[in-house]
């Protein structure tokens with residue numbers, strides 16, 4: 249169903265309004281999703297120029313094995329370098345002296361214009377999971393997403409059914425931004441970010457987010473020719489909703505050895521309610537054969553979170569690409585931790601006990617890879633999940649799987665609305 253960009257944007261900006269109605273019947277309730285998107289509009293005038301300018305944006309080139317300091321100085325140059333800024337409002341590299349707020353509607357329209365030749369975004373609905381506990385404060389919307397590092401997607405991942413044109417950064421970044429703008433999270437937890445300084449930090453800061461980036465010490469992106477720097481985890485929160493109380497960048501250890509995987513953990517205070525909580529993002533070691541290693545990394549992260557939450561005194565949300573199915577030891581450590589965590593996406597299942605059948609689905613040279621690896625853990629006594637964004641169906645994902653012209657990453661975004669329980673029973 250086609251919606252004009254303006255109607256769409258106003259629906260997006262009022263996400264608790266008409267679309268989010270509870271349908272009748274038992275079990276999880278599907279909500280009409282506000283970000284339903286029809287065919288993309290053709291881009292006239294200025295918007296067409298934005299598309300062309302975005303394509304002409306310069307790319308930072310760093311050869312294999314360069315040190316991170318050289319990478320960062322190269323990245324810093326791109327912040328100033330684009331002649332294309334004469335043509336496009338937001339999608340080009342920003343001038344750091346000129347960081348005015350962006351109207352999300354205008355950025356969304358720019359993105360949609362760049363993407364006008366692509367098929368429409370997939371429809372995903374929020375499922376109402378509200379318990380009977382009322383909450384007087386607006387929910388906290390959290391998005392978890394491994395966005396696929398550009399260098400890995402083009403140089404390492406071997407997505408055999410994904411056309412190279414679908415991976416072009418100047419368009420793929422618009423698909424990523426469109427997804428973020430569609431759901432408007434209050435907190436955004438990302439993995440495989442290798443365009444933090446030239447794309448996400450400048451744009452999202454102008455949308456009102458405060459961001460933190462922690463790159464992997466030896467990012468595999470650096471092995472890819474024409475890379476844009478190391479990939480890592482990024483955490484963004486809306487400054488008008490939260491105050492940063494404490495922030496920790498954690499290099500995970502396994503059996504006391506420092507590893508290549510990282511996490512960010514921040515304590516935030518809700519400006520409306522005064523309640524404090526901890527939010528963390530991580531990306532654990534990938535691949536089969538590394539199960540014990542992931543388990544050790546998970547134990548280290550849990551230990552760090554025990555300390556940061558003062559022994560579970562603060563409510564906690566942990567987002568991540570754990571690279572582990574629910575059968576793995578690291579998953580079991582999180583599920584049975586004294587931090588009293590539950591995995592939010594289990595609540596989409598009929599019995600509330602099963603994880604979704606997949607959060608990533610791709611075809612590599614080794615064959616089809618369909619796995620549940622991404623999770624949003626939360627303190628089950630202190631927080632309630634009010635709704636969760638449903639996953640894409642197999643039909644929507646299509647026979648060539650992900651990424652694709654419609655969807656920018658091989659991992660699906662997970663989005664949940666949380667509310668604080670009014671009277672925590674002391675057992676967070």
Ligand SMILES: NC(=O)C1=CN([C@@H]2O[C@H](COP(=O)(O)OP(=O)(O)OC[C@H]3O[C@@H](n4cnc5c(N)ncnc54)[C@H](OP(=O)(O)O)[C@@H]3O)[C@@H](O)[C@H]2O)C=CC1
Nearest residue numbers: 394404405406440466467468471508532533534535569571
């Ligand atoms: N220069 C040096 O001294 C050192 C360099 N390194 C570099 O680090 C790299 C390893 O880093 P590490 O953090 O352990 O990486 P991981 O094994 O955790 O994987 C890195 C990325 O590869 C993706 N991936 C997973 N499975 C596959 C697959 N089958 N094919 C292609 N990509 C896949 C993962 O994506 P997802 O999470 O989505 O599955 C992940 O983002 C080495 O390749 C090396 O380049 C490491 C140590 C030292």
Ligand SMILES: [Mg+2]
Nearest residue numbers: 396397400440
């Ligand atoms: Mg990956």
